[in-house]
Amino acid sequence: MPTARELVEQNKDRYLGWLTEACSIQSLDGQPDELAKMAKWVEDKLSGLGAAMSRLTYESAPDAILGVLGSGDRSVLIYDHYDVQPVDPIELWKSSPFTPEIRDDKLYARGCADNKGDLVARLAGLEVYKELYGEPPVTVKFLVEGEEETGSESFERITTQYREELAADGCIWEGMGIDHVGRPELVFGAKGLAYVELYYRGLAEDQHSSIAVIAPSPVWHMIEALSTLRSPGGEVLIDGFYDAVVGATEDDMKLLEELPFEAEAERERMGIESFVGDATDLELVRRYYFEPTCNIAGIVSGFTVPGASKTVLPKEILVKIDMRLVPNQDPDDIVAKLRKHLDSRGFSDIGINRFSNEHPVRSPSDSLIARAALAACSDVFEEKPAVSPMMIGTGPMYPVASTLGIPTVSPAGICRPDSNIHAPNENCRIDDFLHIIEYTVAWLKRFGELEE
Amino acid sequence: MPTARELVEQNKDRYLGWLTEACSIQSLDGQPDELAKMAKWVEDKLSGLGAAMSRLTYESAPDAILGVLGSGDRSVLIYDHYDVQPVDPIELWKSSPFTPEIRDDKLYARGCADNKGDLVARLAGLEVYKELYGEPPVTVKFLVEGEEETGSESFERITTQYREELAADGCIWEGMGIDHVGRPELVFGAKGLAYVELYYRGLAEDQHSSIAVIAPSPVWHMIEALSTLRSPGGEVLIDGFYDAVVGATEDDMKLLEELPFEAEAERERMGIESFVGDATDLELVRRYYFEPTCNIAGIVSGFTVPGASKTVLPKEILVKIDMRLVPNQDPDDIVAKLRKHLDSRGFSDIGINRFSNEHPVRSPSDSLIARAALAACSDVFEEKPAVSPMMIGTGPMYPVASTLGIPTVSPAGICRPDSNIHAPNENCRIDDFLHIIEYTVAWLKRFGELEE
Numbered sequence: 001m002p003t004a005r006e007l008v009e010q011n012k013d014r015y016l017g018w019l020t021e022a023c024s025i026q027s028l029d030g031q032p033d034e035l036a037k038m039a040k041w042v043e044d045k046l047s048g049l050g051a052a053m054s055r056l057t058y059e060s061a062p063d064a065i066l067g068v069l070g071s072g073d074r075s076v077l078i079y080d081h082y083d084v085q086p087v088d089p090i091e092l093w094k095s096s097p098f099t100p101e102i103r104d105d106k107l108y109a110r111g112c113a114d115n116k117g118d119l120v121a122r123l124a125g126l127e128v129y130k131e132l133y134g135e136p137p138v139t140v141k142f143l144v145e146g147e148e149e150t151g152s153e154s155f156e157r158i159t160t161q162y163r164e165e166l167a168a169d170g171c172i173w174e175g176m177g178i179d180h181v182g183r184p185e186l187v188f189g190a191k192g193l194a195y196v197e198l199y200y201r202g203l204a205e206d207q208h209s210s211i212a213v214i215a216p217s218p219v220w221h222m223i224e225a226l227s228t229l230r231s232p233g234g235e236v237l238i239d240g241f242y243d244a245v246v247g248a249t250e251d252d253m254k255l256l257e258e259l260p261f262e263a264e265a266e267r268e269r270m271g272i273e274s275f276v277g278d279a280t281d282l283e284l285v286r287r288y289y290f291e292p293t294c295n296i297a298g299i300v301s302g303f304t305v306p307g308a309s310k311t312v313l314p315k316e317i318l319v320k321i322d323m324r325l326v327p328n329q330d331p332d333d334i335v336a337k338l339r340k341h342l343d344s345r346g347f348s349d350i351g352i353n354r355f356s357n358e359h360p361v362r363s364p365s366d367s368l369i370a371r372a373a374l375a376a377c378s379d380v381f382e383e384k385p386a387v388s389p390m391m392i393g394t395g396p397m398y399p400v401a402s403t404l405g406i407p408t409v410s411p412a413g414i415c416r417p418d419s420n421i422h423a424p425n426e427n428c429r430i431d432d433f434l435h436i437i438e439y440t441v442a443w444l445k446r447f448g449e450l451e452e
Numbered sequence: 453m454p455t456a457r458e459l460v461e462q463n464k465d466r467y468l469g470w471l472t473e474a475c476s477i478q479s480l481d482g483q484p485d486e487l488a489k490m491a492k493w494v495e496d497k498l499s500g501l502g503a504a505m506s507r508l509t510y511e512s513a514p515d516a517i518l519g520v521l522g523s524g525d526r527s528v529l530i531y532d533h534y535d536v537q538p539v540d541p542i543e544l545w546k547s548s549p550f551t552p553e554i555r556d557d558k559l560y561a562r563g564c565a566d567n568k569g570d571l572v573a574r575l576a577g578l579e580v581y582k583e584l585y586g587e588p589p590v591t592v593k594f595l596v597e598g599e600e601e602t603g604s605e606s607f608e609r610i611t612t613q614y615r616e617e618l619a620a621d622g623c624i625w626e627g628m629g630i631d632h633v634g635r636p637e638l639v640f641g642a643k644g645l646a647y648v649e650l651y652y653r654g655l656a657e658d659q660h661s662s663i664a665v666i667a668p669s670p671v672w673h674m675i676e677a678l679s680t681l682r683s684p685g686g687e688v689l690i691d692g693f694y695d696a697v698v699g700a701t702e703d704d705m706k707l708l709e710e711l712p713f714e715a716e717a718e719r720e721r722m723g724i725e726s727f728v729g730d731a732t733d734l735e736l737v738r739r740y741y742f743e744p745t746c747n748i749a750g751i752v753s754g755f756t757v758p759g760a761s762k763t764v765l766p767k768e769i770l771v772k773i774d775m776r777l778v779p780n781q782d783p784d785d786i787v788a789k790l791r792k793h794l795d796s797r798g799f800s801d802i803g804i805n806r807f808s809n810e811h812p813v814r815s816p817s818d819s820l821i822a823r824a825a826l827a828a829c830s831d832v833f834e835e836k837p838a839v840s841p842m843m844i845g846t847g848p849m850y851p852v853a854s855t856l857g858i859p860t861v862s863p864a865g866i867c868r869p870d871s872n873i874h875a876p877n878e879n880c881r882i883d884d885f886l887h888i889i890e891y892t893v894a895w896l897k898r899f900g901e902l903e904e
Contacts, residue, residue, distance in 0.1 A: 032647050189740035191662065195761045204723030209774045210643065210844040213745035214718075214727045214740050219748040220682060227782045230672055266666075271656030288666050295664035295673040298754035303772055309647045309807035311774045312749050318753055322661045322763045355761035392662040 003440045007128050008434050011077035015124040015437060016107070018045070023100040023109035027083050029150045031115035035062045038082045042144050043067070045123050050128070051142065056162045060432075061154035062146030066165060069126070070136030074178045075234070076369060076447055077141045077168035077406060079149035080119040084111035085422045088446040092424035106427045113428045114421035117414035119144060121433055125440025132441065137448025141168055148174075151356055152396035159399040162371070164186065170369025170447065171406045173397055174444065175413015178432060184439075186373055189390035190324030190397045191292070192360030194334045197353040201316035209311035219301050222317045225347040229294055229321075229338075234276035238341045244328045248290045252389055255365070256285045276389035289389050293324040324392070325360045332357070362390060367407030372450055377412060380435055383406050385412070409434040412439055424445030455842075456893045459580050460886050463807030466882045467576040467889060468559070468882070470497070474568045475552040479535050481602045488516045490534045495519070495594050497575050501582070503594065508614045510880060513606035514598030518617060521578070522588030527901055528594045528821060531570040531859060532889055533600035536563035537841075544876035552733040554900065558879045565880045566873035570627035570864035571596060573885055577892025583705035589900025603808050604848035622821025622899065623858045630884060635648055635835040636864030637710065638825060641842035642742070642849045644777035644812030646786045649805040650674065654769035658754070661763035666744075671753050674769045678801040681746055681773075681790075686728040688746040690793045696780045700742045704841055707817070708737045712838050741841050745776040776814045777842070784809070785903035803864015811850035816844060824902055828894035832887055837864070864891055 002010070027038035039055075039062065041238065046067030047053050056064040062083065087097040087110050095101040100109035111117075122142070129136060143166065147154055159166060176185040202218030229234055263284055267275070279287050302314030323334060335354060342350055364370065365387065377385040391410065401408035414436050420426045454462070460570040479490035491507075491514065499518030500873030508516040514535065539562050547553040552561035574594070581588060595618065599606055611618060628637040654670030660762050661817060682688055700708065715736055719727070731739050787806060794802055816822065817839065829837040843862065853860035866888050872878045 064551055076675060086466065144818050145733060193763070195763065197758070197761075202724065204721070207722065208845065209745070209747045209749055210846075211722075212745045212777055213730075213743050213776065213844060214731065216726070216728055217747060218685075219751060220684075223675060223678050223748070226675050232493070232672075232676050233807075234668075269656070270659065270663075270667050272654065272668060276668055276670070279666065291665050293664045294660070294761075295661045295669060295761060295765055296675070297661055298756045298766065299671060299754035299769070300643065300752050302748065302750035304750045304752035304770065306649070306770055307805070308481060309649075309772065309774070310749060311645070311647065311747075311808075313747055314750065317751070318756065318758055324662055324665060353759070356763075392665060393660065394662075 005439045008437045019120045020100045022120050023112050024098055026098050029395035039063055039065055039146060039377050046142055051429055052233045056158050057160045057439035058154040064145040064158055066296055066372045070138055070140045072138045073140035075168040077143060077166055077171040078122055079143050079173050080115050081145045083146045083149045086150050086166055086360035088388035094425055095123045105430050105450045108427045109181040109426055110426050113415045113426050115174050115198045117428045117433055121436035122440045124437045129441045129444055134446060159404055168257050169404050170367060171400050171408040172409040173408050177413050179386055179417035180417045183386040184377045184381045186387045187391045187410045188365045189403050191392055192331055192333035192397045193358040193394040194323045195356040198319040199351040204317035207313040209313045211314045216302045219314055219317050225350055226347055226412055227340060238338050240337045246327045248286055259388055290326055291327045295322050327360045327362050328358055361398040361401045363401040363408040369407050369451055370409045371445050373409045373411040376439060376446045379442040380439045443444045454892050455582055456682060456807040465565040472552045474572050475564050476550055478550050483849045487598050491515050491517055494534055496592055501578050508610050508768060510606040510610050516597040516610055519594045522589045522590055522592045527591035527620040529595060529618055529623040530574055531595050531625050532567050533597045533705045535598045535601045537601050544547045544875055557882050560639050560877055560879045562878050563877050565867045566869035567626050569880045569885055572839045573888035576889045580894045581896055583586050611856055620858050623852050623860040625860050625862035627868035628862040629865050631838055632869045635838040636833045637838045637844045638830045639840050639862045640817045641814035642847045643842055643844055644783055645808045645810040645846040646775045646783035647808040649770040651803040655767035658767045659765040661765045665767045671766055671769050677794060677802055680797055690790050692789045698779045700738055711840055713737045742778055744778045749774045779812045779814050781812055810846045813850040813853045815853040815860040820902055821859050822861045824899035825861045825863040825895050828891060828898045832891045
């Protein structure tokens with residue numbers, strides 16, 4: 001009997017063909033025909049593997065695809081998405097984003113890393129498993145949604161509506177990645193996000209700046225409001241902002257002590273002298289994973305051409321604020337607190353528009369699925385895994401890991417730091433793709449064999 | 453003998469022809485041929501009036517034109533400029549900016565109000581005077597520069613270099629205007645201006661906003677710096693900012709008491725609830741003329757598309773600050789104080805780029821030329837003049853009124869509040885143009901006749 005690795009190598013062209021097919025479909029938000037084509041592609045592949053297919057629908061959202069295969073009381077939910085990020089700025093792409101091209105052992109295409117690479121590798125992994133060992137040892141529920149890149153707005157509703165269909169003993173989330181030295185990365189949660197736009201218009205029209213001597217400046221008003229939100233050391237000053245924060249436990253701190261974190265390399269990469277609050281060593285790592293943020297993602301008002309002057313008193317100002325949340329902060333509660341904070345300081349005239357809204361979530365790192373995903377790393381990767389409590393970014397993991405209560409792990413995946421996800425020239429390494437196929441076989445086998 | 457008004461009416465088409473010619477020349481910064489053409493046009497007109505011509509040159513600056521005519525020990529310097537503001541946004545013009553067009557008794561063209569209208573009306577006034585009374589009763593030194601709209605960078609050097617040629621007993625500055633109810637406006641000075649760009653780049657590249665938990669935010673750093681510069685009540689907090697301020701004298705306050713200032717109309721026009729510092733009545737008027745400002749004319753960083761979200765930690769931020777200065781603040785000193793203020797608070801990493809640089813200036817309101825300009829108002833205008841100590845805007849009056857020590861008045865001029873200077877559809881009323889011709893005759897006559 002060949003090993004998983006040998007079988008993957010033998011079928012390399014077949015699976016690269018699958019990936020190329022998937023990456024040729026322009027499954028972008030706003031292109032319903034292409035989204036439907038991609039949903040159908042996923043459906044056909046799962047169906048070809050012998051899965052029982054269904055579509056999870058919610059209003060006008062792109063259909064989520066569910067394929068169920070294997071058998072057994074133990075069950076695993078796999079989560080991926082079939083939609084991709086926009087391609088702009090298109091002129092920076094070296095090859096056409098939907099014409100996959102291989103250069104230097106990497107495949108270049110929009111979505112190849114986020115998340116079609118993992119999606120296809122997992123489909124291929126199921127086929128390889130079948131060829132090696134027969135039917136999956138557990139019930140596999142393969143869920144692929146089509147709205148992730150626009151915020152998974154319907155996902156929570158879908159998970160609630162199809163709660164029974166999706167019930168499982170563990171969930172393998174969209175792949176986390178492989179770090180810059182080749183360590184497979186595993187996380188058991190994600191930070192949350194509250195993204196707001198602060199908006200203030202204080203004058204009917206822009207005025208000549210000489211009028212600023214008597215007309216209140218909307219820009220200064222906003223600066224005054226902003227300066228109440230955060231201390232220079234990085235502490236968020238919104239009243240009650242930290243009330244619900246759970247923070248790192250002793251076990252978490254032990255995990256963080258073992259976590260590879262190359263502070264000096266990060267510092268140099270970013271071109272900074274020191275980190276927020278002058279944090280170093282373990283405190284820096286703790287902050288990284290367990291502190292929430294209040295970041296200004298954008299600010300604009302008035303005349304902004306560099307190197308030129310125009311004397312204007314601008315009528316309005318717009319500020320984008322993104323707050324990364326940690327368990328158990330609630331994005332609705334945080335935005336309500338921001339509103340109250342501003343109101344109580346004379347800034348009730350500043351408007352708040354809301355955009356993204358994600359709950360932070362943590363899942364146990366010693367669940368069966370977590371243990372299987374971790375153990376399987378040693379079957380495939382040479383480097384020791386890098387295990388962290390949460391990703392510092394955000395994903396729609398909350399409805400699965402918290403609302404449905406399914407222990408969830410985002411395991412080793414195809415993304416590298418230089419994969420350019422959400423950017424021009426998105427790419428994945430062919431080797432990584434093959435490893436993730438092999439890894440899928442490995443964790444599936446481990447999950448079937450592990451004792452409670 | 454006809455009256456001045458009758459003669460102006462008779463020659464209306466001739467002088468409108470002059471204005472149309474002048475406004476057809478695209479005397480814009482960056483168009484040296486058109487600037488030269490306009491300089492030549494002014495030269496020809498002055499020469500045609502019998503003036504002795506010379507060119508005041510300084511390095512690569514557009515030539516300033518000086519025409520001297522009339523005779524007598526008493527002398528007046530007239531200041532105008534022949535360059536105009538850019539025309540962008542061109543698409544908002546209803547007629548081509550350099551193809552003057554008359555609609556509803558107004559002439560529309562770039563520069564017709566700022567300042568070719570005054571310039572041509574004064575040239576015409578000299579001709580009308582000559583026809584009515586013969587040679588001017590005083591020595592007239594007509595100075596027309598070509599660099600005003602880009603900050604009169606060479607003007608101070610030119611005035612120093614040609615100090616003797618420009619010496620005069622009084623100066624008639626570029627016309628102030630006529631207010632919204634038809635009152636001729638006179639001022640005897642101008643606020644100064646220090647315009648700076650604050651610039652801070654704190655990261656090698658933009659980062660994903662999740663990184664804000666450990667990477668110091670350049671935007672927050674700038675917000676912290678800005679929040680030290682000004683109190684919510686409008687007081688500028690830059691260390692030593694007010695040290696050189698002279699403030700309003702008792703005489704000034706008497707002048708201000710008589711000044712028409714329609715606070716309620718201004719408040720409604722601007723759509724505000726109250727003025728800076730909740731100022732009202734005389735305190736509001738005092739503030740208007742005698743307080744300096746620290747205004748944010750522009751600010752930009754990161755993602756700024758309204759109604760959309762992008763999670764980024766921006767690497768840099770740019771802020772435009774314009775400070776209107778009052779006597780005897782010095783723009784160099786103020787920028788040095790800003791630098792020191794920032795340095796002493798941990799913001800030495802914020803860069804300062806300088807642009808405009810104008811000294812504030814005041815001239816006596818009881819000089820011979822001031823009295824002549826004031827008295828002449830009653831010869832031409834029905835409404836009582838609106839006299840204020842300084843314009844709240846800025847002009848390069850300092851080298852003449854202060855360095856050369858020539859008593860200076862910016863008298864009634866062609867600009868109305870709705871003339872759209874520096875904006876699309878710049879216009880002047882034909883009636884105002886004719887009145888300013890007549891007014892030129894009147895103040896010239898008065899200036900010749902007044903006893904010391």
